[in-house]
Amino acid sequence: MDFAQSEEHDAFRKVVGEFADAEIAPYAEEWDRTHEFPADTVRKMGDLGLFGLPFSEKYGGSGADFTTLCIAIEEIARIDQSLAITLEAATGLGINPIHEFGSDAQKERWLPDLVAGRALAGFGLTEAESGSDAGRTRTTAELDGDEWVINGSKAFITNSGTEMTSLVTITARTGPEEISTIIVPSGTPGFEVEPGYRKMGWHASDTHGLVFSDCRVPAENLLGDRGRGFRQFLSTLDDGRIAIAALAVGVLRSCLEESLGYAKERHSFGKPIGSYQAIAFKVADLEVMTEAARLLVYKAAWLKDSGQPFKQAAAVAKLYATEAAVTATREATQIFGGYGFMDESLVARHYRDAKVLEIGEGTSEVQRLVISRGLGLPVE
Amino acid sequence: MKIAVCVKQIPDPATPYELDAESHLVVRPQDQVLDDTDRYGVEVGLQLAEANEGTVTLFSMSPSGSLQGIRQALAMGADKAVLIDDQALRGSAALTTARVLAAAIEREGFDLVIAGTESTDGYTGVVPQQIAEILDVPALSFARRVEAGDGKVTIERQTATGYDVVESPLPAVLAVTAGSVEPRYPTFKGIMQAKQKPIDNLTAGDLGFGDDDVGIAGSGQSITAVAPIAGRQAGEIIEDDGEAHLRIVALLEETKVI
Numbered sequence: 001m002d003f004a005q006s007e008e009h010d011a012f013r014k015v016v017g018e019f020a021d022a023e024i025a026p027y028a029e030e031w032d033r034t035h036e037f038p039a040d041t042v043r044k045m046g047d048l049g050l051f052g053l054p055f056s057e058k059y060g061g062s063g064a065d066f067t068t069l070c071i072a073i074e075e076i077a078r079i080d081q082s083l084a085i086t087l088e089a090a091t092g093l094g095i096n097p098i099h100e101f102g103s104d105a106q107k108e109r110w111l112p113d114l115v116a117g118r119a120l121a122g123f124g125l126t127e128a129e130s131g132s133d134a135g136r137t138r139t140t141a142e143l144d145g146d147e148w149v150i151n152g153s154k155a156f157i158t159n160s161g162t163e164m165t166s167l168v169t170i171t172a173r174t175g176p177e178e179i180s181t182i183i184v185p186s187g188t189p190g191f192e193v194e195p196g197y198r199k200m201g202w203h204a205s206d207t208h209g210l211v212f213s214d215c216r217v218p219a220e221n222l223l224g225d226r227g228r229g230f231r232q233f234l235s236t237l238d239d240g241r242i243a244i245a246a247l248a249v250g251v252l253r254s255c256l257e258e259s260l261g262y263a264k265e266r267h268s269f270g271k272p273i274g275s276y277q278a279i280a281f282k283v284a285d286l287e288v289m290t291e292a293a294r295l296l297v298y299k300a301a302w303l304k305d306s307g308q309p310f311k312q313a314a315a316v317a318k319l320y321a322t323e324a325a326v327t328a329t330r331e332a333t334q335i336f337g338g339y340g341f342m343d344e345s346l347v348a349r350h351y352r353d354a355k356v357l358e359i360g361e362g363t364s365e366v367q368r369l370v371i372s373r374g375l376g377l378p379v380e
Numbered sequence: 381m382k383i384a385v386c387v388k389q390i391p392d393p394a395t396p397y398e399l400d401a402e403s404h405l406v407v408r409p410q411d412q413v414l415d416d417t418d419r420y421g422v423e424v425g426l427q428l429a430e431a432n433e434g435t436v437t438l439f440s441m442s443p444s445g446s447l448q449g450i451r452q453a454l455a456m457g458a459d460k461a462v463l464i465d466d467q468a469l470r471g472s473a474a475l476t477t478a479r480v481l482a483a484a485i486e487r488e489g490f491d492l493v494i495a496g497t498e499s500t501d502g503y504t505g506v507v508p509q510q511i512a513e514i515l516d517v518p519a520l521s522f523a524r525r526v527e528a529g530d531g532k533v534t535i536e537r538q539t540a541t542g543y544d545v546v547e548s549p550l551p552a553v554l555a556v557t558a559g560s561v562e563p564r565y566p567t568f569k570g571i572m573q574a575k576q577k578p579i580d581n582l583t584a585g586d587l588g589f590g591d592d593d594v595g596i597a598g599s600g601q602s603i604t605a606v607a608p609i610a611g612r613q614a615g616e617i618i619e620d621d622g623e624a625h626l627r628i629v630a631l632l633e634e635t636k637v638i
Contacts, residue, residue, distance in 0.1 A: 011451065011571050019565050049567035062568045 031204035046117015059111035070246035077250025082204035094121030101224035122160035124170035141172035181229035190215030201352035241318035248321035293321035319367035322357035381434030389449030414449035417496035419563035454574035455566030471596030478510030512553035
C-alpha cells in the first residue's frame, strides 16, 4: 500500500503552515472573543489559491487533487477551526455543487469570484425540523412564469451572511415528491439573513438562519436537473466527510504539539509534569490518536484521488478522527489544568470548537449507520 | 527588463547549525531552505517584472546539491534559475561569492541585479556592493521602496532617522531590506509550475574559475578557531530608594545612549 504524499504536497503543506502561523495565529484568539468573521484574512486565503484548489483551471482553480485540499484544511485547523471550516464549507458546499452540476452560464457567472476567494457561497439544506432527513424539507419553490417563488426557512447555514457572500444554494420542494436545488443571489428581495447564532464554538465562522418570503429568482437559477439536483448533491457528501476528518487531524496535531510543549515546560513538585506517567501517558495517547486519524484521512483521500470507492473509508475516517479530536481536546485541556480552562488558551478554544465536528456533515450516528450498512447489516 | 535576483539557500534556521570540526564551516544539509531575507528580493523583482514586462532569473551559489530553496523562489513566480553548485566552492569568502555570482549574471545579461541586504547565516552584508563593483555599475543599498523603468531605478534608502531618495541609471545593483514589500506566498499552482521551470547548473569551471580561484584556497582567509559566544550576563536591578533615576541616568551616559 502506498499513499505517500509528493514533494509538492510537502512544499504546499509548509507554505500553508507558514501562512497560518503568520496571518491567522496572532489574531485567532481575538476573532474568537469578538465573534468577528475576518473577511480580509479569508481574502488572503483566496490569494493563496486555497478556495480554488480542487477546481478546474478554466475558472481560475488549481486542478489539484483532493489530498491537497485536505492538507490545506488540516494546516489551517491546527491554528483556527473557524477559518478551516470556512474553507471546507466554501469549497465542499459552496463551490462544489455549482462546479459539478451548474450550467455553463451559471459556472461562468459565479465560479471565477468563488474560486478566487473574492466571494463565498453557502448551501442551505438544513431546516429547523429536518437535518440529514432531507425528505422532510418544507421550504417550497413554485414556478410563476419564468421565476421561482421561494418560501420557507433554513437553519445553521455556513458562510451565508458574510460581506463576501454572493449566493446561497438552497434545497426546496418543487413538487409533491420533488426536491430541487436553486441558486439565490445575496441581496435578492425576500431573502433575509438572520443575525448570527450564539454558538459554543467556531465563533469566527459565519452561521445564520435564512428566511425566504416570496423571494423571486429567475427560472434559470435551478441548479442541476429539476427534482434531481438534491440527489446529485448528495453524491458529493462523502468528500465533505474526508475534509471534516482532515480538519480534525489539524486539531489533533495542535493538541499533541501544545501538550508536548507544556508537559516539558511546566514544573510541578520540582519536575516537568511530563516526567509523571499521569501526564506522559496522556501525551502518548494523543500521539496514537493523531497518527491513526492521519492515516485514515489520507488513505480515504488517496482512494478518492485514485478513483477507487471511498464511501466506507470516508465514513470511518470522519467518525474516528472527529471523536478522537473531541477526546484529544478534553485531554489537552486537562494537561493544561487551570490554564486550559481559560477561554483565551488555544486548547480551550479547540475544546469548544471540536464538539461540532461530531455533528456537522453527518453526525457520528449517521457515520455508524453508513459504516454498518457498508458492512452489509440491514440496519434501519 | 532583465532582472537578476540573488538568492541563497541556507540550513533551516529552525534547526541548530552544525559546524564541521576541522574546517569550522557550517555543515550544509541536503534540504536547505530559501533565506527568508531573499523572499523580499524575489518579491521586489517580481513586482518590477510585472510593471515592466520583465523576466526574473535567480542566481544562487550553493555547494550542497540542494534545490529546495531555489524551488521556493521559483514557486513564487521567478522564471528560471542559474545555480552554481560545485564542491570546489565550499568555504568561499564573500568576495569570492560575489565574483562567482557576478560572472554568472554577466554571462546571462542584466538590467537590474537585486539582492537581500545580508544573509541570515553569514551576515557579511557586503556581497551586493562587491557584485556592483565587479560588474562596474552603481550599487543602491538599504532599499525599502523601489521603482524602476525608463532606464533608471529610484529607491527610498532607509537611514537611521528616515530615508533618502536615491536615483541611478540602469544597469545597477540593488540591496533591499526586509520589510520593503510583503513577499507573496507560493500558490499550489506556483509550486507545480516550479517543477517545470529551467534550472541551469553551472560549475565554477564553466565560469572560467580554476579550483584555486574559489573555495577556501581562493578566499585568502581561513577560520583558525571557533568559540561559543559568552552567555548573557544578568542585568542590574536598581531598587528605587528615591534616587534610582540618578543611577539610571548615569548608566545611560556610560553607554553613551544620552
